[in-house]
Amino acid sequence: xxxxxxxxGAVGILANTEESQAQSNVSAMxxxxxxxxxxxxxxxxxxxVEPRETLLDTLRDKLDHTGAKRVCDRGTCGAxxxxxxxxxxxxxxxxxxxxxxxxxxxxxxxxxxxxxxxxIPAFVNNDAQQCGYCTPGFxxxxxxxxxxxxxxxxxxxxxxxxxxxxxxGTYVGIRKAVLEAAQALRxxxxxxxxxxx
Amino acid sequence: xxxxxxxxxxxxxxxxxxxxxxxxFAKSSGRAKYPSDVNRPGMVYGIxxxxxxxxxxxxxxxxxxxxxxxxxxxxxxxxxxxxxxxxAGAELAWVAADTEPRARDAARAIKVEYNVLPHFxxxxxxxKAGTRAKPxxxxxxxDVDEAIKAADAVxxxxxxxxxxxxxxxxxxxxxxxxxxxxMEYWPSSQAVSTVAGDLAQQLKIPASQIHVSMDYMGxxxxxxxxxxxxxxxCANLSKDSGGKAVKLFLDRATELTIAxxxxxxxxxxxxxxxxxxxxxxxxxxxxxxxxxxGGGMPPIxxxxxxxxxxRLNHAAISINAGGARAxxxxxxxxxxxxxxxxxxxxxxxxxxxxxxxxxxNISFTARAPLYERQIRKAxxxxxxxxxxxQRGDSGKGHIKRGLxxxxxxxxxxGHPSECRIKINPDGSVELxxxxxxxxxxxxxxxxxxxxxxxxxxxxxIKVNIGDNSYPVSGPSGGSTTxxxxxxxxxxxxxxxxxxxxxxVAPALNADPANLEAVGGKIQVKGxxxxxxxxxxxxxxxxxxxxxxxxKNDPKNPMGLNTQGAGGVQIADVSVDTETGIVKMxxxxxxxDCGLVVNPKTAESQVYGGIIMNICGALMEERVMDATLGRxxxxxxxxxxxxxxxxxxxxxxxxxxxxxxDKRGVIGLGEPSAISTIAAIxxxxxxxxGVRVSRVPLSPDHVLTALYGKNMERSRA
Numbered sequence: 001x002x003x004x005x006x007x008x009g010a011v012g013i014l015a016n017t018e019e020s021q022a023q024s025n026v027s028a029m030x031x032x033x034x035x036x037x038x039x040x041x042x043x044x045x046x047x048x049v050e051p052r053e054t055l056l057d058t059l060r061d062k063l064d065h066t067g068a069k070r071v072c073d074r075g076t077c078g079a080x081x082x083x084x085x086x087x088x089x090x091x092x093x094x095x096x097x098x099x100x101x102x103x104x105x106x107x108x109x110x111x112x113x114x115x116x117x118x119x120i121p122a123f124v125n126n127d128a129q130q131c132g133y134c135t136p137g138f139x140x141x142x143x144x145x146x147x148x149x150x151x152x153x154x155x156x157x158x159x160x161x162x163x164x165x166x167x168x169g170t171y172v173g174i175r176k177a178v179l180e181a182a183q184a185l186r187x188x189x190x191x192x193x194x195x196x197x
Numbered sequence: 198x199x200x201x202x203x204x205x206x207x208x209x210x211x212x213x214x215x216x217x218x219x220x221x222f223a224k225s226s227g228r229a230k231y232p233s234d235v236n237r238p239g240m241v242y243g244i245x246x247x248x249x250x251x252x253x254x255x256x257x258x259x260x261x262x263x264x265x266x267x268x269x270x271x272x273x274x275x276x277x278x279x280x281x282x283x284x285a286g287a288e289l290a291w292v293a294a295d296t297e298p299r300a301r302d303a304a305r306a307i308k309v310e311y312n313v314l315p316h317f318x319x320x321x322x323x324x325k326a327g328t329r330a331k332p333x334x335x336x337x338x339x340d341v342d343e344a345i346k347a348a349d350a351v352x353x354x355x356x357x358x359x360x361x362x363x364x365x366x367x368x369x370x371x372x373x374x375x376x377x378x379x380m381e382y383w384p385s386s387q388a389v390s391t392v393a394g395d396l397a398q399q400l401k402i403p404a405s406q407i408h409v410s411m412d413y414m415g416x417x418x419x420x421x422x423x424x425x426x427x428x429x430x431c432a433n434l435s436k437d438s439g440g441k442a443v444k445l446f447l448d449r450a451t452e453l454t455i456a457x458x459x460x461x462x463x464x465x466x467x468x469x470x471x472x473x474x475x476x477x478x479x480x481x482x483x484x485x486x487x488x489x490x491g492g493g494m495p496p497i498x499x500x501x502x503x504x505x506x507x508r509l510n511h512a513a514i515s516i517n518a519g520g521a522r523a524x525x526x527x528x529x530x531x532x533x534x535x536x537x538x539x540x541x542x543x544x545x546x547x548x549x550x551x552x553x554x555x556x557x558n559i560s561f562t563a564r565a566p567l568y569e570r571q572i573r574k575a576x577x578x579x580x581x582x583x584x585x586x587q588r589g590d591s592g593k594g595h596i597k598r599g600l601x602x603x604x605x606x607x608x609x610x611g612h613p614s615e616c617r618i619k620i621n622p623d624g625s626v627e628l629x630x631x632x633x634x635x636x637x638x639x640x641x642x643x644x645x646x647x648x649x650x651x652x653x654x655x656x657x658i659k660v661n662i663g664d665n666s667y668p669v670s671g672p673s674g675g676s677t678t679x680x681x682x683x684x685x686x687x688x689x690x691x692x693x694x695x696x697x698x699x700x701v702a703p704a705l706n707a708d709p710a711n712l713e714a715v716g717g718k719i720q721v722k723g724x725x726x727x728x729x730x731x732x733x734x735x736x737x738x739x740x741x742x743x744x745x746x747x748k749n750d751p752k753n754p755m756g757l758n759t760q761g762a763g764g765v766q767i768a769d770v771s772v773d774t775e776t777g778i779v780k781m782x783x784x785x786x787x788x789d790c791g792l793v794v795n796p797k798t799a800e801s802q803v804y805g806g807i808i809m810n811i812c813g814a815l816m817e818e819r820v821m822d823a824t825l826g827r828x829x830x831x832x833x834x835x836x837x838x839x840x841x842x843x844x845x846x847x848x849x850x851x852x853x854x855x856x857x858d859k860r861g862v863i864g865l866g867e868p869s870a871i872s873t874i875a876a877i878x879x880x881x882x883x884x885x886g887v888r889v890s891r892v893p894l895s896p897d898h899v900l901t902a903l904y905g906k907n908m909e910r911s912r913a
Contacts (some may be wrong), residue, residue, distance in 0.1 A: 042564035052298055061297070066234035067227020069415070071366045072449055072833035079366060116226075124221035127801045131636030132224030133366040133415030139225055158842035165833065167366050167416050169808025170635055171841040173801065 009195075036100050040065065041109040049096045055078040056091030059106060066137040067107035078164030081137040081144070082106050088144035088163075107136040110143065119143050122181035123174070130168035138164050142178045152182055201747075201755055203792060204649065206858050211649040212717075213853075215797035218641045219660065220413070220634065229413045232383040233446050235372040241270050243434050243445030245427075246307050247455070248282045248292040251316035251517040251826025254278045255309065260290060263306040269301035269784045271437035272307075273430060282311075283489045284518045286454035287826040288426060293434040293443050316517040316826040321357060321463060321488040323512065330484060330512040331491060339506030344478035348469035352543035356466060357891040358534045358874070359818040360486065361459040362452075364526060364836065367415020371428055375435040380407045381442075384428060387417040388672035390631035393665050396424035400432055404533040409665040417635055419523030419808075420457035422672050450492030453831040457522030458819060460485045460493025462531035468543040469519055474557035476543065478506040483535065486514040487521025488591050495532035500604050501540070502570075503561030517826055521718045523674060526607060526867040530810065530874055537603040537875035542888055545588040551879065552576055552602050564763050568604060571787040571852070573766040575602065578848055579767040579785040589886020595775045597886075600780070601879025605871035609864030610760030611680025612671030612824075613748050616689040618647060620697055620743040624732040626651060628663045628689075632670035632682050637866055638798030643686045645794055650690030652714030653731060668746060676864025680758030681749045683794055683862045687757060688747025696743045701734045739749065758862040762789040764869065766807070768876035769845075772884045774903060777896030779815055779881055781845030784873065788851050791863035796851060799865055803849045806869025812839045814877035818893050837893075 033048040038055075040063065047062050056073075059065040059082075071079035075090050080091035083105040110117035117163065120143050122128075129135040145152070145160040152160065157178045165173075206213065223229035260272045263317075269292065276282065276289040288305050291449045294300035317329055345351055373382040380402075386392045389411055414421070431445040447456055464483035470476040485493035491513030498504055524530075544551035552572055559565040576582065584600055591597035619627040628647050634640040644658040651657075661667060671681055698709040701719055705712065705727055708779035713722045720728030748756070769783040788803045816837035820829040830836045874892055881899065889902040 050296070050298055057297065060234070061236070064236050066230065066236070069231075069233070069366070071368075074449070074832055074834060076833040077366070111226045120222065120225045123225040124217050127218060127221070127797050129218075129221060129224045129636070130801060130805055131366070131416040132220070132229055132413060133231065135224050136227035139227070139679070161841045165366075165838045165840060167364055167418075167838065169805030169841075170801070171808060171844055172804045172847055174841060197547065 008069040011173040033161055034097065036097055038096065038099055038104060039102065040104045041106060041112060051094045051095065051097050054092050054095040055096045055099045055104070058096035059091060065106050065108055069133055069137065071133070076165070077134070078141055079134050079137040081140040081164060083140060083144050107140050110139065116144060118184040119146065119177070119181040121182065122177040126180060128170050128173035128177040130170050134164060134166045138166070138174055142181065146178065146182055146185060150182060150186060152178070154179065199695055201688050201691050201757060203687070203757065203861070206855060209649060211645045211655060212794050213796065214337045216641055216645055216655060216795050218638050218798055219644060219655070220408045220640055224413070231367055231413045231415050232371055232385045232411055233367055233415070235383045235444070237372065237442035238375055238383045240442040240444055241293045241295055241438055241732065242297040242300045243431055243443045244292045244297065244304045245288050245447070245451065246292065246304040247451060248281065248285055248287045248289055248415070249827070250311055250313050251285045251318055253282050253312040254283065254314065255289070256312050257310045258289065259308040262308065263303040266294070266299065266303040266306055268295040269303045270294060270441060271434045272303065273433055273437065274322065275430065280782035284455070286451055286519055291430045291434055292698065293438050302489050317819040318516050318518055318826050319823050320461060320516050322516040323463070323484045323514070326514045326688060329515045333494065333511040333513065337507065338508040341478050341480050341506045344506040345469045345480070348477055349472040350543065350546045351467055351469040351570070352539065352546040353467050354539055354888055355890045356535050356538050357463045358461060358531050359892070360461045360818055361524065361813055361817050362836065363418045363420040363457050363522065364453065365416035365418065365420060367413065368449065368452040369421060369425065369427060369446040371431055372442055373428070373431045373434050373435045374440065374442035375878060376440035378406050382407050382409050383416045384409065384424065385409060385421060386411055387421045387633060387635060387674060389633045389663055389664055390425050390669040390692065391672055393786060396428045396432065396699050399424060399429040411633060411663045414633065414635060418525045419527065419674060419783060421672060421807040427727065428565040449833065450831040453827045453836055455519035458488060458519065459524035460487035460521045460531065462493060462495050462535060464535050466539040468539045470543060472547055474544070474549050474554040475560070476501065476540070476558050478505050479504045480508045481535070482510045484512040484514055485531070486516050488518045490520055491515045491516055492521045493528065493531065495528045497532050497535050499532035499536035500606050501536065501558055501561040502563070518821060525806070525809065529605065529607070529871045530813065533603055533605060533871050534875045534878060536870070538878055538888065541601065541882060543877040545882070548587055549584060552581065555602070555604065567763050567789065568765065571789070572602070574850060575765040575767045575785050575787045578850060579769060579783065581767065584769065588883050591884050596771050596773055597884040598771045599880045599882070599884025601876045601881070601883055603766055603872035603875035604878065605764040605868050607676060607762045607868040607871065609676040609680065609762050609794050610751060610758040611684050611754055611862065612677035613751055614670040614681035614685040614749045615668035615746055616643070616682065616685040617668050617744060617746045618689040618693040620693050620735060620738070622735055622738040622740065622742065623710045624660065624735040625657045626653065627661060628686065629667040630670050630682060630685070631665050631667040632662050632678065633673055634662060637678070637802055638795055639682055641798060642679055642794045642905060643682050646683050646686040647690045650687055650718060650845055651694060652718065678869040679794065679864050680754070680862045683801065684749035684754060684757035685747050688749070689745055690747070693743050693745035696745055697734060700737045701729065704737060705729065754861065756861050759791060760861045760863060761866040762863050764789050764872065766872040768873070768880040770877060770880040770884060772881055772899065774885060777899035779894045779899060781811060781843065783846045783848065784811070786849045786869060788849060788865065788869055790851055790853065790857060790865060791860040792858045793853055794862060800849055802865045803869040804847055806866065807847055808839065808844050810870055810873035811844050811877070813836070814874040814894055815839065815843070815891055816893050816895060
């Protein structure tokens, strides 16, 4: 319903730009796809995107980076959390064209090159996921939080992860997982016990 | 017949020991592919055009311009001129295009003219419902009027619990690739083995043409059993797009508008009884809506079904809104909230501890000794003796603390299920089952059962689920999965092992009936000196594998699973009487269970049931706009869910002991999700001294209860 029934007014601002669609009598059309380069997990990726595409949709649909999920699509739930220029961000609130020249770090980077970031086995050990749809977002939010708060208290974990939502109710495990990962990161040891890492 | 019974508690090596879920790494690393993550070569995107009006007829619908839009591969109109629409969000037309934004553009270009008709979307004021309220007929037992007249005290109250939406994080939808007489179907579903048959019926094709794959799914909670028109039209778009795969998932607003709701419930209730706490009468006038078709009749009085004098009147109200679907313990949260709020109000009226009132009347329940034990246990865990006080007796200051208690009941027997176990000559073991793991740990549970039964470790079992080419297992609803899949897996494993014993018995010079599989070996019972390794035993198979099946028959579960779970929860809250904000201090749950296969995931289930209903108690509510007829909060900003700091501390006691273990496996998903709302509502009443009639216990509702109607927002 959203977007289809209610969005017609908002897109008119794009109508006068160059390369308008051939069917220019339809004011809802954006300009055509443009070539851009995104730096995703340290690799330059060349692709064509329409200026109205979010970074989240571009990663999911064009690069098959499907770890980040599209849930609220409005910057509320955190299921698409990623780290952009060292800042925890929602991928649904950034346009892909605006992400050019930035370092985009997705959940996929946490298990790249045979290395596993300690936050992942900590999530497994503490059963910090059920259906798992919010989990990659929580893992990235946790990583971003721990990058800036290496020695958090339990109370700080509860504040720091306030930007993500879970429907199955996995918060008890997530709280424990973040504390366990923090300890592992500080000691430089890998987290043991993830039976299938 | 082989002995399928569970190994004795003290001899189990795998079952009953906490095990991390097998798909934890896939999920936590983002590598798990959900149906909405499926990307196929040349895939196109489906978009639904929906009705903005709650009640209308379609005067005209014209998709000719839309068809010419760039990238469009198919357009279908399902609400032709003349169609009557009964709720906002109802599907009118379907578009597929090479990108999602272009599909959206084309949907927007479909021209629709509506005849807008009057609508009715708010059911709380029953008098306004008129003919749209369908009375269910009065039910009476005993003499209520006489009992009320003779009572020492009568508590009278109004209670309201709203419509909720399931809010699955992965929306309803699927990817479908329909080429010729073969269809690949990736649904987000609770029913891997039956959803193809459902879709086939809609499309009038043989179910055997449809192959279902679903390794993961992002939440269902009762709303994802059918293939729905979304599946059928996705298939048609694929066909019309020349067999290209179509990805069609509901956008968030549509998901929160038409993908299922939990019915509301409203009631005026009288509870009458004696000064010693004995309840003598129950009278209720209740109503509810589950959308256009009505629906939602909570079974009240809940659990205390033996109250001698009862008079019940219920009406189902039809409104112009999307329909109800099963919601993790259908009707039970509402029934629990209505009943335990009313009983707590009776207890407050006679100034008695509500836990003692429950125990005083425990003979009115179906499992008195169990509930009494659970209430006492929960009281200990919540420090009830120290923290409970008379209603409103919460001291000075604007932060008031209170405790509340409620109980639950559920079935949870195993559904029909078949499992196949293959033992290969190289020693590998494959488990095949057409079941699904909704996130409850099914994959891990079946591997644990097979490992235990075969004397192996969980890592030795290759689990194959989530595919309708495997043996049929039931849909995951009613907490029936764990009983079904664990029992069928047990039987298949025992059957496979019997065949293996027959093959290796000669080499061990033993009777096959005298062999056992323990610690990765096949050995003569109790004699490790006469043994061979699992691998060596499997080599005896030569070139052919063993393939054995086992079935759970709900009519004869053979003691492997059963139903009937009671439970008690206590809430401990603090309420700020200046802001109306309710803060969770602690939830305590005594969870009834039978044999617990995996304590780790079982405990997570209980946490989940509680947390989901903390949301329901404190913030969730679907709000309808009476004027526009639409859902006002069809997004995640204003349809509130609890965050990680909103839930307080949660303490779960799994009631694991030999008496319970003997009952066999019982489902846990729903029992834990029933009594939280009632317990929290009672705790708030205990804290602030007045009943907040309406959940959610939002600041608005709390302040209204405290300071009267001048605080109340205007309602239609």
